[in-house]
Amino acid sequence: MTAKTLTVSHLEAWYGTAQALFGIDIAVAEREVVGLLGRNGAGKSTTFKAIMGIEARRLGTIVFQDREISRLRTETIARSGVAWVPPDRRIFPALSVRENLALAARARRQPLDVDRLVDAVPILERLLPRRGYQLSGGEKQAVAIARALAGKPRLLLLDEPTEGLSPLVVQQLHESILSLPAKFDVSIILAEQNLQFVLSLTSRVYVLDTGRMAHEGSSTEFANSTGLQHQLLSVASTSDSRSHADH
Amino acid sequence: MKKLWIPITGVVLLTLSGCSAGSSTGSSADSTITIGMIAPTQGAYAEIGKNITDGFQVAIDEVNANGGVAGGKQLAMATKDEGSSPQTATQAARDFTSNGVNLLGGLFSSADCAGVDPVVEQSPAILVTASCASDTLTGGISGTSPFKRTFGVAVRDQANAQALAEVMAQKFPNVTNYDAFGFDYSWGHETWQTYRDGLTAADVAVQVNSEQFVPLSASDFHSQVAAISGGLTGPVASRGIFLATFGAGTSGFLKQAQAYDLPSQVALIANSGEYYNVARSLNGQAPDVWNSYDYNWAAFNTTMNTQFVTDYGKIANGAKPVGWTYQGYLIGLSYAAAINKAGSGDPEAVRTALEGVSFDAPSGSLTMGAASHQLSVPSVISHTVGDSTSSDGVKVIETQVVPYSGK
Amino acid sequence: MFGQIFAALVSGIATGMPLFIVASGLTLIYGVMRVLNFAHGAFFMIGAFLFYNVLGGVTGSISLLIVGLLIAALSVGAIGAVSEVAVFRRLYARDHTTTLLASYALLLTLDGLVQQIWGVSPRSQTQLPAFAGSFQILGVRVATYDVVLIGVGAVLAIGLTLLLQRTSFGQTTRAVAHDQTMARALGLHARGVQLAVFALGAALAGLAGGLISPLLSIDPSLAPTFVVQSFAIVIVGGLGSMGGALIAALLIGLLDSFAVTFFPGFAGFSLYIAVTLVLLLRPQGIFGAAFASREA
Numbered sequence: 001m002t003a004k005t006l007t008v009s010h011l012e013a014w015y016g017t018a019q020a021l022f023g024i025d026i027a028v029a030e031r032e033v034v035g036l037l038g039r040n041g042a043g044k045s046t047t048f049k050a051i052m053g054i055e056a057r058r059l060g061t062i063v064f065q066d067r068e069i070s071r072l073r074t075e076t077i078a079r080s081g082v083a084w085v086p087p088d089r090r091i092f093p094a095l096s097v098r099e100n101l102a103l104a105a106r107a108r109r110q111p112l113d114v115d116r117l118v119d120a121v122p123i124l125e126r127l128l129p130r131r132g133y134q135l136s137g138g139e140k141q142a143v144a145i146a147r148a149l150a151g152k153p154r155l156l157l158l159d160e161p162t163e164g165l166s167p168l169v170v171q172q173l174h175e176s177i178l179s180l181p182a183k184f185d186v187s188i189i190l191a192e193q194n195l196q197f198v199l200s201l202t203s204r205v206y207v208l209d210t211g212r213m214a215h216e217g218s219s220t221e222f223a224n225s226t227g228l229q230h231q232l233l234s235v236a237s238t239s240d241s242r243s244h245a246d247h
Numbered sequence: 248m249k250k251l252w253i254p255i256t257g258v259v260l261l262t263l264s265g266c267s268a269g270s271s272t273g274s275s276a277d278s279t280i281t282i283g284m285i286a287p288t289q290g291a292y293a294e295i296g297k298n299i300t301d302g303f304q305v306a307i308d309e310v311n312a313n314g315g316v317a318g319g320k321q322l323a324m325a326t327k328d329e330g331s332s333p334q335t336a337t338q339a340a341r342d343f344t345s346n347g348v349n350l351l352g353g354l355f356s357s358a359d360c361a362g363v364d365p366v367v368e369q370s371p372a373i374l375v376t377a378s379c380a381s382d383t384l385t386g387g388i389s390g391t392s393p394f395k396r397t398f399g400v401a402v403r404d405q406a407n408a409q410a411l412a413e414v415m416a417q418k419f420p421n422v423t424n425y426d427a428f429g430f431d432y433s434w435g436h437e438t439w440q441t442y443r444d445g446l447t448a449a450d451v452a453v454q455v456n457s458e459q460f461v462p463l464s465a466s467d468f469h470s471q472v473a474a475i476s477g478g479l480t481g482p483v484a485s486r487g488i489f490l491a492t493f494g495a496g497t498s499g500f501l502k503q504a505q506a507y508d509l510p511s512q513v514a515l516i517a518n519s520g521e522y523y524n525v526a527r528s529l530n531g532q533a534p535d536v537w538n539s540y541d542y543n544w545a546a547f548n549t550t551m552n553t554q555f556v557t558d559y560g561k562i563a564n565g566a567k568p569v570g571w572t573y574q575g576y577l578i579g580l581s582y583a584a585a586i587n588k589a590g591s592g593d594p595e596a597v598r599t600a601l602e603g604v605s606f607d608a609p610s611g612s613l614t615m616g617a618a619s620h621q622l623s624v625p626s627v628i629s630h631t632v633g634d635s636t637s638s639d640g641v642k643v644i645e646t647q648v649v650p651y652s653g654k
Numbered sequence: 655m656f657g658q659i660f661a662a663l664v665s666g667i668a669t670g671m672p673l674f675i676v677a678s679g680l681t682l683i684y685g686v687m688r689v690l691n692f693a694h695g696a697f698f699m700i701g702a703f704l705f706y707n708v709l710g711g712v713t714g715s716i717s718l719l720i721v722g723l724l725i726a727a728l729s730v731g732a733i734g735a736v737s738e739v740a741v742f743r744r745l746y747a748r749d750h751t752t753t754l755l756a757s758y759a760l761l762l763t764l765d766g767l768v769q770q771i772w773g774v775s776p777r778s779q780t781q782l783p784a785f786a787g788s789f790q791i792l793g794v795r796v797a798t799y800d801v802v803l804i805g806v807g808a809v810l811a812i813g814l815t816l817l818l819q820r821t822s823f824g825q826t827t828r829a830v831a832h833d834q835t836m837a838r839a840l841g842l843h844a845r846g847v848q849l850a851v852f853a854l855g856a857a858l859a860g861l862a863g864g865l866i867s868p869l870l871s872i873d874p875s876l877a878p879t880f881v882v883q884s885f886a887i888v889i890v891g892g893l894g895s896m897g898g899a900l901i902a903a904l905l906i907g908l909l910d911s912f913a914v915t916f917f918p919g920f921a922g923f924s925l926y927i928a929v930t931l932v933l934l935l936r937p938q939g940i941f942g943a944a945f946a947s948r949e950a
Contacts, residue, residue, distance in 0.1 A: 078841035090836040092829045107841030291875030293774035470911035473665030498871035506797035508788045528776040
């Protein structure tokens with residue numbers, strides 16, 4: 001394993017008095033893509049929010065590029081190079097796509113390199129003048145990823161990117177994500193219900209179960225262990241790539 | 248975050264409670280008789296309240312300096328906020344009586360008096376009101392007060408409007424085309440009606456171009472001024488504007504009217520209600536206005552008036568007293584005279600003494616009507632214009648005293 | 655008849671434009687922070703008092719007028735910024751009732767402060783001689799200062815729209831207005847934006863106070879009056895909508911002036927009739943949602 005981009009240690013998180021994460025550890029290397037699996041409510045989104053410093057109260061250490069960030073504000077964490085793509089994408093509806101991208105680039109004091117973003121997310125080109133509220137679900141996902149990349153982050157937290165997308169769009173997304181680490185020099189944590197999608201993109205997976213880290217290992221190993229999949233994800237076999245809509 | 252609520256709640260409670268710090272307990276030591284004054288101390292009418300209590304203070308200072316009342320007792324003032332509703336005013340009265348202060352005075356708003364008068368009627372206290380001069384409180388022209396324990400020192404609202412009509416009918420018999428602008432409550436409507444009827448009774452063929460009534464709290468009269476300006480008819484010499492307003496209503500109207508050059512397009516602006524304070528606030532730019540109210544500092548050439556104006560000027564940076572100051576002053580004089588007559592500060596004795604008591608005032612001798620409970624205060628018609636070289640920036644061109652009508 | 659209609663039209667716009675100048679700051683603050691700021695009227699009043707203080711009651715020249723307006727706007731903007739940090743920032747996460755109560759408490763506090771500082775006597779600001787008086791156009795008398803106010807209102811409306819739509823500050827503001835969490839997750843300084851917007855909204859109130867002061871009695875009764883009218887405009891126009899506020903202010907001004915001219919009996923109520931009708935027929939206001947979610 002090369003130099004670490006992110007090391008999460010003993011991360012605990014609470015919503016009010018309810019504890020949601022119970023001491024989880026995650027490590028991501030430079031340009032590595034790791035999967036974060038788990039049933040609905042297992043704590044995948046909470047993990048991302050805890051890393052970003054959103055909503056939940058948290059304990060533990062989060063070291064990003066040799067800097068302890070667990071006590072920083074959300075905007076400072078973002079400026080240090082962590083980008084978050086939430087499951088509901090949250091594109092600013094009143095702003096054009098170009099404005100959405102420009103905002104993210106400016107927040108991190110980066111020049112907006114539209115060509116580079118279009119290269120990674122081809123459908124972006126025709127969407128640039130449109131307003132956020134005029135986009136379809138798949139288009140919003142594409143813009144959300146492009147917006148996250150516009151600030152040239154070193155770590156991308158992708159939460160449920162395939163949710164609600166048609167198989168064709170999922171395929172395009174797969175190609176985009178596959179190219180990102182090399183093109184953008186970025187590491188990715190991919191939280192997904194779509195097991196096939198994760199296993200085909202990642203080298204290692206973490207599996208959460210009710211806020212605890214239940215499994216950590218190589219994607220190949222997890223792909224071959226139907227027992228583990230059944231136990232942790234209630235998945236019958238590896239060929240059953242369930243979409244989120246089934247839940 | 249909870250911490251923040253402590254100061255905020257504190258501030259809210261403090262503000263709502265009217266910060267009644269400063270009111271004395273009223274437990275009158277033998278040598279002091281305390282009178283509880285209720286007047287607005289905050290908000291839109293705080294200035295009026297200050298005028299009333301300042302006038303009262305001048306009166307009791309003069310009385311005390313001349314040896315006090317009832318064989319050397321000193322008069323003292325306690326104050327409570329009238330607030331901006333009959334509820335707060337009534338509460339202030341209850342607070343006084345429960346603290347043993349049963350000689351009450353003040354009150355600016357007739358609506359507040361309508362709440363307080365019946366409460367005082369059921370209590371051991373008595374009340375001498377400042378500017379509560381609506382007919383329902385004074386008994387109107389019947390000459391009999393509806394309240395046994397309440398007295399008034401203000402000229403009846405309609406008597407002022409009537410006096411103005413009589414004088415304007417003489418001075419401006421050719422002004423017949425009127426536009427009326429007034430506050431949209433009973434006082435505003437009745438004042439205009441009385442003025443108009445008064446003109447008609449004096450054989451002025453009044454023609455009403457427009458009647459604009461605005462909420463008491465309004466301060467933007469663009470539309471009304473524009474409508475009056477656009478609807479003016481007849482020769483300038485026949486045009487008049489009647490204002491049934493006071494305070495910010497009058498000054499807002501006049502300023503916006505000046506923006507339309509309205510004063511130069513009419514022969515007469517007449518106003519019934521306190522006006523001198525408005526004229527003073529206009530920085531020497533007040534237009535030419537004829538007004539009728541209880542007082543003008545230049546109206547009475549008496550030693551007592553000179554004394555009153557001088558004494559008030561000492562506590563008010565040389566400013567002249569206005570109608571409200573005068574009312575507060577008359578409350579003080581009424582109580583002093585009645586306590587002297589009664590020989591004590593006992594509320595029942597003072598109540599009996601107030602009925603029919605006579606005393607000297609800046610306008611000459613005044614009598615508190617035995618049945619009407621109204622002081623025989625004349626109306627003062629004053630003709631003023633803004634003038635930055637005059638004191639207060641107001642030049643008093645002419646005054647005329649219209650005697651008390653007996654009702 | 656034509657003369658009366660034309661006069662009512664002119665006076666309606668002249669009535670509406672100052673209302674827009676006051677309401678613009680209110681709607682801006684609501685649009686970004688979802689705070690219905692009752693203290694806005696106090697900001698307006700303080701603007702009028704400061705303007706009076708700076709100029710000493712006499713508007714001597716146009717440059718003094720501008721200096722007075724700038725000082726009024728900047729000082730009230732600073733008061734707004736302090737209020738944001740001291741009071742509102744801690745309450746954004748709470749429900750509307752809490753912020754509403756806090757803003758009411760602030761209104762009462764500022765009211766009390768104004769009375770402590772300036773006393774209870776009404777003041778008056780004289781008009782700049784160049785702006786005093788009136789002129790005739792098509793037989794209708796028009797106040798010179800009304801034309802000035804209409805001009806300033808139009809410039810402000812255009813300026814605010816450009817600021818929100820065409821500048822990076824505007825982009826950031828609209829992003830924060832719509833989704834503060836996402837804006838922060840992108841690295842935007844949401845707190846700075848909120849502070850700036852609150853200060854700007856308050857500054858607009860202070861500017862309005864200074865601008866309108868020559869037409870009013872400057873006294874402690876100013877605060878509640880203008881807060882009621884501004885709220886009506888913001889409700890009619892659509893909470894948070896700048897364009898809506900402009901149109902609502904002009905509509906209410908026109909409604910008022912036509913009512914005064916042709917149905918004087920309704921004049922006092924026209925504001926409330928408009929608010930009631932809008933709440934019944936289009937509860938979200940003429941321009942619907944806040945400017946953050948659609949075009950302004």
